Amino acid sequence: MDLALVVFIAFASAPLAAWLGGRSSPVMACVPLVLAICFLGFAPLVAEGQAVTAARDWIPSLGITAAFRLDGLSLVFALLITGVGTAVFLYASLYLKAYPRLPRFYAALTLFMAAMLGAVLADDLLLLVVFWELTSLTSFLLIGFSPEKAASRRAAQQGLLVTVGGGLAMLAGVIILGQIAGSYSISGLIARKAEIAGHPLASTIICLLAAGAFAKSAQAPLHPWLANAMVAPTPVSAFLHSATMVKLGVYLLARLSPVFEGHQSWVLLLTGFGGLTMLVGAVLALRETDLKRVLAYSTIISLGTLVLMIGIPGDLSAMAVVTFLVVHALYKACLFLVAGIVDHETGTRDSAALGGLRHAMPLTALVAFAGSLSMAGLPPFIGFAAKELVYETGLAASTSWLVVAVALVANAVMVVIACIVSWRCFAGPPRPTPRKPHDPGVAMLAGPLVLASLGLVFGLAPWLVSDTLILPAAAAVAGHPIDYNLALWHGFTPMLLLSLLTLGLGVAAFGSWTRIRTQLSGVEQIALWGPDRVYDRAMEGLQSVARWQTQAIQSGSLRSYTGYTVAVAALAGFATLISQGGFAWPSFAGIWQPELVIAVLLVAATLAVLRARNFVAGIAAAGLVGFAVALLFLFQGAPDLAFTQFSVEALSIVILLAIVGRLPFRDSDYRRRGEKLRDGTIALGAGVMATLVMLSVLAQPFDARLSDFFRAESVPQAHGRNLVNVIIVDFRALDTLGEIAVLGLAGIAAAAVIAGLRRATTGGTR
């Protein structure tokens, strides 16, 4: 099956998902499920080390193609997106049943999924950027699911600004990279890695690309948006903000890892920020009690781990990245969905207030424990193998003691978080909750149950996932085929010792969790000087600059705006005429024709505008000018133009008269003599300038190439005799499309202004 078609179908299924989702039908989970099956069909081919490709011309003149390529890494991501997507769609059909605006929600969710697929399948960097930004946009819509809440609006805006800002930096990096390599093809770049990595601009490119990836993958200090995005409904948090979208930055880094692997800037940036993010996430996670925010910080720790692993060169790190990525998506999506169930059934997700839920919801407890065991990295879950791989990579790295120390802290905190989500909430004596809890329906349990079981099945039988998915993906990250035996038991190794140490530290820390938490949340500096506060300060600064420049430039007087606009246009015209010396007199031969009567009418109408005593008379007189111009068009053989002019004039007179009839316009002219003189000078200047320009234009010989072309080709190519309309709807249809879009926007904007004015004058609530 054609990859471009798969992406197209994903996008095109948005209306279907919106329709089914609007009625909360679990059938809509078929949309991602069908896509997942479709990608599974590619798996045997990809496992043999082959890549599926498809390409369409997009902007051939710039060398940009809509090229798609499915290799091991893309396949892992595509399966995660569609697989977790299936679980999430199914879950949401029950979870969000009572919510408003569901069709819009599911449309955005499906568009997000399609954009994610496009991003991980794109083989053209610019195409990747387009899909990348689309995921940011849809994430904005989904975080802002409840726009009436201020926190929701702020989180949506923050997420958008941070990720799109990073995306812009990344676009700059992509363009430089494309200029150096002469092509935007990702597989082409990898083929020429030595040349690119040796280029003097390589460090700049790395910094720009990493900025985009770090913003998207919530690396410190850009991490606060991810924690704040937890205001979104739980299905969104599970899907976008743990399993898929935040991994897009990791995907980009992993994708370009073969090109920049081992480059000094690459290693320093990735290991530095990755390690920092792990520590920051670990500290912040221990301050929280809200289950979703705790999990969000654990996601930040994991994203840091992934970035750190990509920064470390070597085959082992590639293996660790892919294994950890898959494992994390499985258990984290599962745990988020469990947190949602707890919230949904008990009415709270404050872990400090929860306990003993295993009696009321035994199945959920089972799933929660299975997910948590994988997260804590305990055998026989696949999470154990991933953690061992991380330690193995760390031990083999150049500054191994530092990497291992950071990983130890981060993994110990992961154990604590796993205990909070499972032990804290489900074990111990039951505590009173706002609602009486019980296990949720099948639709909500199925997804997390399958995800948790996969963690166990893959742990018991690693070969199921290793040869078909993980090894081909790791080969794509490393840039060459690799051989590794993914297994739970490697004998008595230093990694096993570290695992035991992690577990001991984690359990000990969980024992005194309440004390650690109260001490850490007492640190006020984080709220006062943390990056979230910096963001707020920056937004306040932006607004005060806007306020200052509005006060400096915008007087609010329509008359002065018109005056400035016309005066600047007149001056620019004169300046061009004088500096370019373009003025010429046309020949006035053959000017004495009957149409000259219209010119007289025009002049008379203009004088009437000047002499008008009130607005109504002025508008009527100005309308007369327009009608006279239309007559002139008619006599000069442009009936269409005349027709349009007539319609526009009629409509604008009707609307203007209606406005004058309602708004409190002053009927008499209140300008002082000096002001009248100034306005007259500006008007006269503009008139003279326009006249001179028109005369110069008429003095030029007429270039008939375009009109000859249209006259000759109109009927054969477009089957129409009306040249003007044929140009509008056919030859230049794209321009017209843009124009009507602008027209529609202008109508909506004008309506918004009027609505705002009315609110302001009637004193209604804003």
Next chain:
Amino acid sequence: MNSLILLTSSRIVLPVAILFSVYVLLRGHNEPGGGFIGGLIAAAGIAVHSLPRGRNALVRLLRVSPKALIGSGLMLALLSGLPGLLLAEPFLQHQWAFPGGLPLSTTLVFDVGVYLCVIGAVLTFLAYYLEA
């Protein structure tokens, strides 16, 4: 604006304007006219009708929000470009068919889109301007 003259005359102006606008829209490909002009004429007719009657009359007359006209117009114009893409030609390359000599084309779909968009833009503005 609730003058008796306008109230009475607009009752006749509206159907004439709508009919004329459709005529202008349809003849546009070969004779002076087209979606843009047609849209303006229809908008003027509807504006004259709803000025003395208010916003509710406008919404009742249209049965949809004027904003929906903008959206559907843009959508039609976009859709009219897709057949070209499907036939591996550039976007908005218009396609023609002549079943029994009757010329049918995506051009007309595009022009109807322009027509609706123009009406929608004018009336969106007008609807907010008119008092409820």
